[in-house]
Amino acid sequence: MRIWFNRGYSLAPISAAIMAAEPSLEVYASVGQGLPARPGPIVTWVEPEGTTAAYLDWVSEQISCYGIDVFVPTRYRALVAAADLPCKVALPASPPTLALLEDKYAFAEATSAIDCHLPTQLVADSDSLERAIAEYAGREGPAAIPCIKPRNGVNGEGFWILTKDGPMRHLRNPDARRIRSDLYISALREQEQEGAAHDLVLMEYLPGPEVSFDILCQDGQLLKYAARTKLPNGDQAVQSAHLLEHHVASLVAMFGLSGVVNAQFRRHADGSWKILEINARPAGGSVYSESVGCGILVDWARLLTGMITPDNVGRNVVDTHIRFVSSVEQVSI
DSSP states (O other): OEEEEESOSSHHHHHHHHHHHOTTOEEEEEEOTTOOOOSSSSOEEEOOOSOHHHHHHHHHHHHHHHTOSEEEESTTHHHHHHSOOSSEEOOSSOHHHHHHHHOHHHHHHHTTTSTTOOOEEEEOSHHHHHHHHHHHHTOSSSOOOEEEEESSOSTTTTOEEEEOOOTTHHHHOGGGOEEEHHHHHHHHHHHHHTTOOOOEEEEEOOOOOEEEEEEEEETTEEEEEEEEEEOTTSOEEEESOOTTHHHHHHHHHHHTOOEEEEEEEEEOTTSOEEEEEEESSOOTTHHHHHHTTOOHHHHHHHHHTTSSOGGGOOOOOOEEEEOOOOOOOOOOO
């Protein structure tokens, strides 16, 4: 059986992990122009540029030529969902739900009635941001630190903690993602004058820790998961049972999710847990869960190809720590 992933993240290690655990499967991948094709899949294709119609023609041709059984798109999901392709197409949710999950404000509004909701404000311009920050400063009780990020975005792009730090701190240590509020507002105002402003979302910064859930689900049913907690020393704790399981199951059911998705939670200063976002795709870190025996990726592939049913998915007991080490790999040019 052959599976094709297009334009996802960490496709090479995900493909390799699936085939190592289930040799009867062949996994193919495709990447955009100019992006590296790393070892892992059987073949990595470079996707053509052009119209969406031309892209669909190319996809259909690849499926037919290579005998692809299951196509798992990340790019052009709504377009692919409406197309008549010669194989099974696997989406993690309906196109409207996928659009909602990618919109951080819409997601926050959709989860406003659940216990793990994180109150989130929509910021349309620099003036509204200035007023929102002033509201934070005027709150009674312990001071809340606001943070901001684009309304739409992935991998933490554009995330900043808004502080009263010295004016050079964000330049001396940009990895800390901390910037003085007035400097951010000033930059946003200048951007608005150039006509290039985009919606932002503002929320309270949570001190953590952060837990990332690699989730296998089917039609809104949680089948199994691995909870990866980022530890202060850079290690991660990986667990197959976690106190937030009921929240994860509720979110999976709420959005009718299928496949492998990722949900991120972070702990508030008061000890409660808040949902940050759901990424409707496997996280790059899902290969860490796979490496310690969680079997989430391979069971997903088996479900996609009909090798097993949801009732056959087993839950391995995992409770361990992992550590990351670097290595040097020579690559040919």
